[in-house]
Amino acid sequence: MVISEVPCPKCGKTGLYVETPSDNEVWVKCHECDLFIGMSDEDWHRIHNSPNLHEKIAKLYRTEYPGSVSGRSCRACKSEKDDLIFGICKSCLYKFLIVILVIMVIGSYAIWMAVL
Ligand SMILES: [Zn+2]
Ligand SMILES: [Zn+2]
The missing domain is CATH 3.30.160 (Double Stranded RNA Binding Domain)
Incomplete structure (x- = not known):
């Protein structure tokens, strides 16, 4: 599943997609860089219907990789x-x-x- 409207929090390009390696795991990845954000299925459902999904993803990225975003x-x-x-x-x-x-x-x- 591609989330085309959301810019990548790492490289800024739009090319994010979602992988579901198992029933209760969701990975957000980027076509343009090596971005990887893992979360539970439950968390994903909570953020993915949010009107500001891109902020939510950016926030998750910052929480998971503190210091990588200025x-x-x-x-x-x-x-x-x-x-x-x-x-x-x-x-x-x-x-x-x-x-x-x-x-x-x-x-x-x-x-x-x-x-x-
Ligand atoms: Zn990227
Ligand atoms: Zn302020």
């Missing part, structure tokens, strides 16, 4: 995101910008009060 998670909230800007996910970046904005407003207000 930081793909947000430095601030530690959640796994693909849209990182300077290592920070967009929602954290927005929060960060709002905090800066608030500090600037309070700061300018304080200066204004000091001048008066």
Whole structure:
């Protein structure tokens, strides 16, 4: 079974496929590299109907091979995101910008009060 919509967490190409060597074992492999993720049939059923299968597979890969993938998670909230800007996910970046904005407003207000 080919899971064409999911990019390989190791090489980034789409060429993942699933092998079932036994009734209760599932292997995720890649046509393009030597990726191998083994899991139980039960685990596979749980993730394979998930709407974000590619994140689930990437996460499994990271759990099984820690250190092989460079930081793909947000430095601030530690959640796994693909849209990182300077290592920070967009929602954290927005929060960060709002905090800066608030500090600037309070700061300018304080200066204004000091001048008066
Ligand atoms: Zn691959
Ligand atoms: Zn974040």
